[in-house]
Amino acid sequence: MSAPPRTRPRLSATFTPDVMSEIRRAAATGIYDIRGAGAKRKLPHFDDLLFLGASISRYPLEGYRERCDTQVVLGARHASKPIVLKTPVTIAGMSFGSLSAQAKEALGRGATLAGTSTTTGDGGMTAEERGHSQTLVYQYLPSRYGMNPDDLRRADAIEIVIGQGAKPGGGGMLLGQKINERVAGMRCLPPGIDQRSACRHPDWTGPDDLEIKIEELREITDWEKPIYVKVGASRPYYDTALAAKSGADVVVLDGMQGGTAATQDVFIENVGIPILAAIRPAVQALQDLGLHRTVQLVVSGGIRSGADVAKALALGADAVAIGTAALIALGDNDPALEAEYEALGTTAGAYDDWHEGNDPAGITTQRPELASRLDPVLGGRRLANYLAVMTLEAQTIARACGKSHLHNLEPEDLVALTIEAAAMAGVPLAGTSWVPGKGAGAAGF
């Protein structure tokens, strides 16, 4: 006689294997999980939007014959020397320290080949990146590591970092494994210690002070440099309005998919909002102030393709920035390194222990034997290729929508596949004229 049927073992949707694994890890170690990269959870994103190509009611441009311009000018509001880029795809701020010198050089080379800008990070400006970056944005962070007036004047623009998408409200973190002599020297810290950057600027608080700080930086650089203000996406309407009110030339808005060198996983996954939800409120803030297109909006956080670029611009951004995608173009998480990723207890595509400094791709490391694996010339070429593809893809979509410049893309060109994306992006659900939440006004953000 066979055994009676039993209830099939059932896994919990709340206590998933991943959740239980993390509980066991926390119980064993007593420390929160720290990792690199951005939010990994599934979020409403640009994939949830589609373009409405031209047909009878709209007139497309000829794909290979008619121009679709991509140039973008950043910082003409107050700076006497605004930045002019060939493509609206820029490279986001990433520090020497979190990245190897070879990686920083490769980013500079690639950006320069593509006619775009690259950005320093929380650790100062290296000679390599300045030398290989035609257009370099110099970040002004709470830690002020390596900050000095000579580099400020050597920069092409200044980016005051208030926060980043992976951790709005949090400061930087670089663990001791990556603080070698050179990194420590640039940051005025003892080698080998865990470096904890401040989350607030040391000499100003609030938007009224920020306005005075911006004035000081303009005075030091004789009003030549565009001044960006970067915020992590959390309250984009008010943060954008306050940055613009404080005198910023450019607002950089980073969604929660934006990467970081090292932060608590709980922070990355639970603080901030996706970039899809942040663009329209930011654009609305600029429009309400009469400053849309006068103060440029650069958005970042999960930009992967020319389609993402086109969608971000259609929602009202002037340019985008890429970080994680640029590292992947250099060779991060390449399956060719699978054996080495397995030796580190992970797998290609999931490697995010960027803070440990053991990156087999030579990117997020300060170990010379690993960093030397990355050829900056080849890496730069790969990044330039990728940037060219993204630009071509965005142009392809823009022409299909009848636009002679990427900036002519508009929300009317978009529909959403989900109610959530429709509400966040402020575009109709596909096949309907319904925009959830329309009419909420600024307070609705």
Place this chain on the structure above:
Amino acid sequence: MPVFDLNQAPLRELNRTLHGLRPDTNETHWTVTGPDGRHAIAAGLDAPVSVEIEGHVGYYCAGMNKQAQVIVHGNAGVGVAENMMSGFVHVQGDASQAAGATAHGGLLVIDGNAGARCGISMKGIDIVVKGSVGHMSAFMAQAGTLVVLGDAGEALGDSLYEARLYVRGTVRSLGADCIEKEMRPEHLAELTEKLAAAGLSGEVGAGEFRRYGSARTLYHFNVDNAGAY
């Protein structure tokens, strides 16, 4: 000896003129009148010149200074000599918050008191305050020396790195990971040198001070120290 009146010409013109001075300029002594609390006066200088400001200044006076000597005949607002690299800044009155913040070098002397967060995140500057300093002074201070002839407010040296703190008066409380340390001969010598640089030789003895520095227990994260944060 040029005189620049900020009631007659804009700040932008003053700073641009001072930035344009060559290292071998013979216009080495400038006087600025009518500061009236304006911000960023004499910010970003990089020449061996002296600038005397006849009155009170606002935020960020002498910010990012290199080489220059800037003397404020009055009080200074937030962030005086912030991120100074070298040179000398002398405030003859009181200074507001974040005096000498993040500065990498040079000497800042404040004749009066300094507000909260004096020397916050300092990276090599020497600061001498003849009066007292407010709360959270030398927060996350990385390098350099802070000398206080008066008292220090709450949470002195919180999350301190390698900066050295000398206080003659009382300390209301020490911040996380900041402890009193032994004053050894090399510290007495160092402090004597700093006091002399501030023009206090013969007036104040190094032996009157107590030394504070980092316990270095927070240099590497340890869950057992979580309560200190």
